[in-house]
Every structure is written in structure tokens, then in C-alpha cells.
Amino acid sequence: MKALILAGGFGTRLKEVISDRPKVMAPIGGKPFLEYIIQLLRRNGFSEVVISLGYLGDYVKAYFGNGSNFGVKIEYAVEDFPLGTGGALKNAEKFFKEPFLVVNGDTYLEADFSRLVSFHNDKKSLATIALAEVANTGESGLVSRLKSGKIKSFKEKPKDSKKGFVNAGYYFFSPKIFKHIPSVKRLSLEKIVFPKLVKSRLIYGVSMNVGFLDIGKPESYEKAKIYFQKRKVIVIESKAPVRISFAGGGTDLPEHFLKFGGRVLSGSIATYANVKIKTNDEPFIKINLKDYRREEIYQLGKILPYDGGVFDLFKAVVNRMEPNTGMDVEVWGSFPAGSGLGSSSAVCAAFILAILKSKGEDLGKEEIAKMTVEIERNILKIPGGWQDQYASVFGGINLIDFLSGGKVRVKPLKISGRLKLKFEKNLMLFYIGAKRSEKEQQIYLRRKIGLTKNQENFAVLKKLTAVAADFMKTGDVKSFGEILGEDWNVKKLTSKEVSDARIDGLYNTALKYGAYGGKLLGAGGGGCLLICAREKSHQAIVRNLKKGGAIRLPLVFDFDGVQVTSNES
Amino acid sequence: MKVKKYIEESFLENIRSEREALRICWPKIVEASRAIIDCYYKHGGSVFTFGNGGSATNAEHVAEELLNRFKNYRIPISAYALTSQPAIITGIANDFGFEKIFSRQLEALATPKDLIMAFSTSGNSQNVINGVSLVKTRGIKTIGFTGKNGGELATLTDIAIKVPSDDTARIQEAHTLIGHVICGMVEETLFGEEGLEW
Numbered sequence: 140m141k142a143l144i145l146a147g148g149f150g151t152r153l154k155e156v157i158s159d160r161p162k163v164m165a166p167i168g169g170k171p172f173l174e175y176i177i178q179l180l181r182r183n184g185f186s187e188v189v190i191s192l193g194y195l196g197d198y199v200k201a202y203f204g205n206g207s208n209f210g211v212k213i214e215y216a217v218e219d220f221p222l223g224t225g226g227a228l229k230n231a232e233k234f235f236k237e238p239f240l241v242v243n244g245d246t247y248l249e250a251d252f253s254r255l256v257s258f259h260n261d262k263k264s265l266a267t268i269a270l271a272e273v274a275n276t277g278e279s280g281l282v283s284r285l286k287s288g289k290i291k292s293f294k295e296k297p298k299d300s301k302k303g304f305v306n307a308g309y310y311f312f313s314p315k316i317f318k319h320i321p322s323v324k325r326l327s328l329e330k331i332v333f334p335k336l337v338k339s340r341l342i343y344g345v346s347m348n349v350g351f352l353d354i355g356k357p358e359s360y361e362k363a364k365i366y367f368q369k370r371k372v373i374v375i376e377s378k379a380p381v382r383i384s385f386a387g388g389g390t391d392l393p394e395h396f397l398k399f400g401g402r403v404l405s406g407s408i409a410t411y412a413n414v415k416i417k418t419n420d421e422p423f424i425k426i427n428l429k430d431y432r433r434e435e436i437y438q439l440g441k442i443l444p445y446d447g448g449v450f451d452l453f454k455a456v457v458n459r460m461e462p463n464t465g466m467d468v469e470v471w472g473s474f475p476a477g478s479g480l481g482s483s484s485a486v487c488a489a490f491i492l493a494i495l496k497s498k499g500e501d502l503g504k505e506e507i508a509k510m511t512v513e514i515e516r517n518i519l520k521i522p523g524g525w526q527d528q529y530a531s532v533f534g535g536i537n538l539i540d541f542l543s544g545g546k547v548r549v550k551p552l553k554i555s556g557r558l559k560l561k562f563e564k565n566l567m568l569f570y571i572g573a574k575r576s577e578k579e580q581q582i583y584l585r586r587k588i589g590l591t592k593n594q595e596n597f598a599v600l601k602k603l604t605a606v607a608a609d610f611m612k613t614g615d616v617k618s619f620g621e622i623l624g625e626d627w628n629v630k631k632l633t634s635k636e637v638s639d640a641r642i643d644g645l646y647n648t649a650l651k652y653g654a655y656g657g658k659l660l661g662a663g664g665g666g667c668l669l670i671c672a673r674e675k676s677h678q679a680i681v682r683n684l685k686k687g688g689a690i691r692l693p694l695v696f697d698f699d700g701v702q703v704t705s706n707e708s
Numbered sequence: 709m710k711v712k713k714y715i716e717e718s719f720l721e722n723i724r725s726e727r728e729a730l731r732i733c734w735p736k737i738v739e740a741s742r743a744i745i746d747c748y749y750k751h752g753g754s755v756f757t758f759g760n761g762g763s764a765t766n767a768e769h770v771a772e773e774l775l776n777r778f779k780n781y782r783i784p785i786s787a788y789a790l791t792s793q794p795a796i797i798t799g800i801a802n803d804f805g806f807e808k809i810f811s812r813q814l815e816a817l818a819t820p821k822d823l824i825m826a827f828s829t830s831g832n833s834q835n836v837i838n839g840v841s842l843v844k845t846r847g848i849k850t851i852g853f854t855g856k857n858g859g860e861l862a863t864l865t866d867i868a869i870k871v872p873s874d875d876t877a878r879i880q881e882a883h884t885l886i887g888h889v890i891c892g893m894v895e896e897t898l899f900g901e902e903g904l905e906w
Contacts, residue, residue, distance in 0.1 A: 151783050159752065195752045220745065220897050220906070325903040 140256070141235060142185040145227050146173060146244035147193025147218055152356045161195040163244040164202065165354055167367045170420070171202060172354050174209065175367060176247060178420045180240070181211050182463050183252040184440070189234045190244075191227040193218045210422025210439065225326030232317045243308030245354050247363065250347040252309075258345040259311040262288065266316055266336055267343045269309040271351045276303045280329075282344055290337050290344045293329075304344065307351045373418040375496045376705040379489040380407035380697035381480035382530035383568065383660055383669055385611075385619075386626040387604035389633060390597050391524030393516070396541035399594070403526045404552070404604040404611075406536040408568075409695040412472045412485035416493045421465040426453050429471040439465050445519065452487055455518045459510065460494045468493075474692075477573030479661020481527030487511045488531045488701040496703055507701060508532040508547070534700025538608055558614045559696055565616045567677060569668040569689040571645060599629050620655025620671030627658035637663030645687045652679040667692065725878040726885060729871045736869045737886055740851045741893040742906070743823060743867060744774070744785075747849065749898060751821035754786035758810045758839055759827030759853075762880045764791040766827050766853070770887040778891040782899040790814070790839070810839030818842075823849045829879040831859020840864045853886070855879040 150162025157165045164171040173190075180188060188211050192199055196217055206213030216231035228241065238259065240252065248269060259267040268290065270282055281294040282304045293306070306329065319332060326332065336342040354360040382405045390401030427434045428449060435450050437443055439462070443454035453470070470490070474482050488511045495501055502510070511528035515521050525547065529539050533549050536559075540548040554562075603626050610619040627646070631637050638646075642659055645668060649657055653676030660667045668689065672680055681691055747753040755774055757767035767789045774787035790813045791797070800809045818824070824843050828836045831854040840850050841864065852858075852865030855873060862868040871882040897904050 149783060154783050194749055197750060198752070220749070220903060221899075222903075324905070325901075 140185050140240065141187040141189065141237065142180050142240040142242060143189045143191060143216075143228065143231050143235070144173070144176060144180075144242045144244050145191050145224055146199060147191050147196065147221065147227055148245065149194050149221070150245070150355070153354065153360060156357045156360065160198050161193075162354065164195075164198055165360060167354075167364050172247070172363065173199065173203070173244060175420065176242060176244065177203070177206075177209050177211060177213075178422070179247065179249065180242070181209070181422055181440075185211070185240060185252075186440075187212045187214075189214050189216055189231055191216045191218065191231050193221055193227070221325065222323065223325045224328040225320050225332045226324055228328060229317060229320040229323045229326070235312075235314050235317075238311060238313050241310040241312055243353075246308035247352040247354075248307045248309050248347060248349065249351075250307075250309075250349045252311075254347065255309070255311050255345055258288070258343070259313075262343055264311075264343045265313050265319075265341045266333075267311045267345055268333075269307040269311075270304040270344045270346045271307040271349060272303070272346060273305055273350065274302050276301060276305055280306060282306060284344050285340075288343045288345065289340050290333075290342050292337065293334065304346060307347060308353070309347075373416070373497055374705065374707045375416045375493045375703060376413065377416075377489045377493040377496070377701065377703045378411040378413045379485040379492070379531045379701035380534055380699075381410050381412070381474055381478070381482050381485045382407045382527060383480065383566075383667075383694070384526060384530075385604075385623060385658075385669075386607040387600050388526065388626075388661075389524065389630060390601045391526040391539070391541050393525065393541075395597055396525075397543055397545060399597070400543045400601075401524075401541035401597075402601050402604045403524075403539050403541075404537070404607050405526055405530045405539065407530050407534045407697045407700060408480075409697040410472075410474050410480065410692070411697075412474075412482055412489045412531075413470070414486070414489040414493045415469040416497055417467045418464045418497055419466060423465050424457060424462065424468065425466070426450065426468045426470065428453075429469055430476075451519055452483060452515070453490065455514045456487060456490045456494065459514055459518060460491060462494050463498060466497065475570050475573070477666055478570060479659070479663075479666025481531060481661070483521075484511055484515060484527035485531040485701075487514055488528065492701050492703060496706060504532050504700060532701045535698045536611070536696060538604060552608055552611060554612060558611070561614055561616065562611065562619075563695055564674055565620070565671055566694050567670045567672065567680065568692040568694045569645075569670065569684055570666070570692055571642065571668050571687075571689045572665050596629050596633050600626060603629070616671065616673070617655045620657065622656065623658045623669065623671055624650075624656025627656070630658070630663070634663070639664070641687070642668070645684055645689055648683050648687060649680050652676055652683055654680060721875070722878060722881055725871065725873040725875070726882055728873070729882045729886070732872050733869050733882075733886065736867055737889060737893075738906075739867045740825075740869060741890045741897070743849050743851060744890065744894050745897055747821065747823040748785050748894075753819070753821035753823060754788060754817075755823050755825060756788055756790055756814060756818060757825040757827070758790040759836060760833050762876070763827035763829060763833075763836075763853070763883070764789075766880060766883045766887060767791055767825065769884065770825060770891065773887070773891040774894065778888070778895045780895050780899050782895065785894070785898075788817075807834040807838055810835050811842040814839050814842050818846060818848055820847050823851065825851045825853065826861060826865065827853040827883060828859065828861050829855045829876045829883075831855065831857060831861035833861075836861060837864065853883045 146163040153162050163173040203213050218230050255269050283291045285291050352363045354363050384405040387403035391403050422439045424437045445451045508529045512525050536552045538550045607622040649670045654670045654672040657670035757771045759767045771787040771789040774785045790810050797809050800812045826836050826840050837860050850865040852861040852868045854861045858870045871879045873879050
């Protein structure tokens, strides 16, 4: 869609503070006011902008050029003499063959213009004026409307100023509007053209439910400066925990649970995926993966194609969430690569929440978990179960039920602080090296093919979850450890690629030095080994697993799930 | 000659020369007005005016009416007469010579987006010529107000308004009228209710 910005005025009332440049170039936070308008239009889908220039027009041209630095295409309609708002509109006639937006260059209306556009189209309107509601109509004209939305009258400077609707200086016009302006000469839209259209009942008004800023006067210019200073940058930091799955892993594969139902017992741990977002007015999204030392920059508002690389997850979140401002994004994690801890879901959930917050929205954990599943499983089509997404988003230790109808129920396991500490002291986490993604694919396919054959194994896994939960509640660490081992043995039966000689060797070493049991986390083939053992045995187990190349990682439970840790604007 | 006849002849002479000036000068008046509008409206420049004696008052008159107002109450246009500061003029005259009183001021003040209006009925006042010569090296637009012969001023300036008379008094009267007409055109075009058709 195209927009026309009327930027030719003298700015008479602002002259005492801005004398060396046109009013629309009045600086706010180091940028001209007009740049804020152009970014507002770009965010609203107006990719082509025509600027009507008059007083000191070269100043505007020199700054904005063809618009390529601002994410829009810019053309200019230049007037040699002041033409007023109506004359300036007529002077730009050749640029507009489709309905278009007209914006007064000294006014900022922080609104969603789709409302204005759809109202205009629904009514097959010739001209539609965006109205803003103000507490004190003061010197702006009071606008009254008929039931149909047509404007009944403008009252310029009513005697008693009161609450009501005023012209916000943003209009949507059909190109037929040009027939109502006979020639390129000085003419005011507000004083001449609109009153005529009102008389013929040809003009509509639609309330935009937002206030508006103008920089016409020194006082209002000061107000605008304060507004943009406050609004300028939003910095949001979010994080989401990764998870260790104790039992039932595999029954969360949709191919299984949609038929038979699934259940897992998992705990989120204080090892986080972190996302930091800093919004700006540029039309770009810059994503910096600090762990990979890689950065990519995307144009805002474009659908980003996938290439199978590490950025796909982020591109999918951007495509799904459609952030409405430019931003710098930093992502980092405190987990090793290919950990089997479900870290991609943690990253995804943290990024989703940060973008939601940057738009001033929140959807609640249920919806964020669903969205995380949608992005990873449906949009990116990465095969796998659904437990990671729910564990990362909800946090805590949970029994998660995957119902055959597709619903997911998260039941937090309520254990005392003492028991929580006991399990943290007895459980150990070891990183044994990255799982290989081609192996993961094989395991997944094998499991999928073997679903019918493996159905009993899955049934056993599912049953183990309830047993494991009971041992957790009673604080029976030994039996809990044995259940982990049992889960691991059954899991190995579902696909032979889940384990290999090295993994088996490390696991048996742990048992040899006193572990009650344990299991490999994630789909298999590498990642993290969870070992349950009494504290006394820990030293020997750590020493001997280290010989096999395993590194111990901290294990503390997280009970918050995905969360915003800092939100500054 | 009887006094009434002297008065009548002066008036009639004025009317004749103004009528003749209208016939000859109007296209240049259009050009000059347009140049002042462009200077202010497009480039945000200033207008500098200067001349000697009666022409100095014409220079000040037009600067006042551009900066302050002609008929409308409106925002001021940046215009400045180089004849209006005795300390500067006597200082330059004393230290550098009278022929430098305008050129030295312009050396300090004029930038390429500005415009000058130079008044000289003979077209040959050395200080006026020096001022114009200096700004021409900076690419500044120049308007000359002069008489029938035009002198050096007419050949140097971009727009030369040559009032077709040899009489200094009549030339200066015509310059006053033309100054008013230009101010009126600029003011109406930029700030009037309806503007002018160009």
C-alpha cells in the first residue's frame, strides 16, 4: 500500500524553536520526527511512501533519499509555492491509482491502520478520516457523526471545549478524491474540501481508539520528545529452563500418543536458554547466536526461507510471531551442544515470550507451549515428541499427560523443599558428547516404524512414570534410581541406535561404583547421562566417568519455567 | 516656473517613468520575485540589500518589508540591509576604504543559499560593484536595481532591473515602487489566502 505524507508546511507556530529546517525534520532523540512517521507507516504495511515537499524540501530529500536506508521506497512530489493541504494532495495525483493513506507530516497516530483501511473498503468510501478521542477538543474541530459513520459536521473551535472526537490528521482516500479538487492551486483540505464533502455526505470518520501527538507547537513538540524518549527502546531479557526426563520419554511422540495416549515424568533444571531483545526503529531483525558466534540480519516484514541451518528455529519464530518493530536479538545458553536436554525448545520458548512482551502481549504458558510445539513440529517439521516444549515453558517437576485427543495436561508434582534438595544431592548429570543429528533421525524413524511392534514397550514406559512419581513423593531415592534404570533398559529396546558400546560402558561404570540406576537423556545416541546414586558414591563415579570423557554438569531444579527476567523501556 | 507647474511636471514625469518602467521591467520583476521566493522557500537563505544615499534607503526599505511585513502578519523572512550599522560601515571605511564597506560585510555573512539586492542608479558605484563581484565568486544569486544605462551593475547581476530613465530621482521612485511590488508578490505567494498564479 502507498501513503502520502504532507510535509511542505512552514511550521509557523514552531518557528521560534525550529528555524533552520522544515517542521517535519524537527529532531527527536537524534532523529527527525518524519522518520518516526515513516517507520510507523512501514510497520503498518505501507512499503511505498510519497512525500509532498514545499518549504525547505531539499533538506528532507537529502536525509531520506530513495528510502532504502529506511525500509521503504520513497518518491517526492515537490511544490514550488505553498499549495496548502488540498493543493499538495492534487500535486501528488500521478502517484496514486489505488486507495491510499494521507498523513499530516506533523502528526503521529500510534494506531493499527488496518482498521481504517477495512472500514474504508467495507463502506466503499471516497474519503475516511481517522478520528482520535480527546478529553478536551480545544482548538481542534469537534467531529460529529451519523449512525452510518458518515460525518455530520465539523465544528471548528467550538465555544465550550469538551471530550469528543477530533480529526487525527490521517486519512484514507479513494483515487476518486482527485475529482473533487479541480486544479493544483492553494487549497485547504480541512477548510474547503472536507466541508464540501460533508455537505454531500461523502465522507466517513472512524475512531482509532488512540490518542495522537503533533509537533505543531513548541509545547506539543516537547510532549512528543518525552513520548518518544520513553518509547524509544524496549529491552527484554527472557529465559527458559531445559529439562531432564525421568520416565516415559517416547510416549510423547504424536504418532504414539494421538492413538494411545502418553505420559512422561520430567523436571526442569536451572540451566537456561537466554534471549535478550532490544527493539529499535530500524526495519531489520538482527539475530546473534553468541554460542555459535554467528549473526544474521533479516528484513522486517518478509517471510524468511529456511535452509536447514541453526538459524531456522529463529526464522520460524519470527515468521510465526511477526514482530512489529526492528530488534537486536542475542541468544545464548548454559548447556553444551546436542545435550539431549531439549534445549531447542527452551530457546524457542524464551524467544517467543520475549517477542510477545516486546509487543506488550502475553498469552499464558499453555498457549506459549502450544506455539513452541507448532513452530518446532509443524512449521519446521522437526520430528520428535512434545514433552520438551511443555517442560521448558511450565518449569518444575511434572507428570505430563498427552491425551489421545491431542490435549496436554501438566500436573505439577508437589514435593517439599527437603525432598527437592535430597534429589538434587543424589542425582548427577554428565555430558558425554554431542548426539549426532543423523543418528537422531534414524532413531526417530526406527521408533516410528516400530511403533506397533514397540507398543508394549511404550506401555511399560508409560506405567513407569507413575511409579517413579510415587518414589519421588516418598523420597525413596534408591527405588527412584532403579526405575530410571528400568526406563533406560526398555527405551533401548525401542531402537538399537539409542545406545552404543561407549554409552553402555559409561553407564555400567556408574553402576559398578555404586549408582542405583540412571539413563541417557533425550532421544539417544549421545548427550547427557543422568545417574542416581547416594552421595557417598559420587566421588568415585565422577572420577571414573571422567576417564571415559564425561563432564559433570550442575543439577538444580527450576520451578518458574519460561520467564521474563528484565523488561526495561 | 510657477510652483504648481513644477509640482505637476514632477508628478507627470514620475507617472511617465513608472509607466515606462512597467512596460520594460515587468518580466524582470517576475524573475526577481521568484528568486527571492526560491531563496527563502527552497533554500532557507537570507536576502542582503545595499546601496548608497537614496539607494541606501531603498535597500533598507525593502529589507524591512521582507523581514517585518508588507501587508500580512506572517512569519518573518530573513532579510538584512548592509547600510544600517554605522559602527561597521565607518570601521571598514576607515581601515580598508569606502569601496569595501559592502564587500567586507558580505565576505563575513553571505552563503551560497543567500541572495543579494544591489541598488545603484548609475550602476557604477564602486562599493556596490565590489559587493556584487564578491558574492558572484560564491555562486550567490544577484539582483541589480539600476537606471536606463545600467552601468557595470547591469552586466554583473543575474537579474538587472533597469528603470528606463536618466533622472536619479525618478529612478529611485521607481525602485521604491518595484520594491513594494516584489514584497507584495513574495508575501502573497508564500503566505496569502489564495496565492498568485505564476
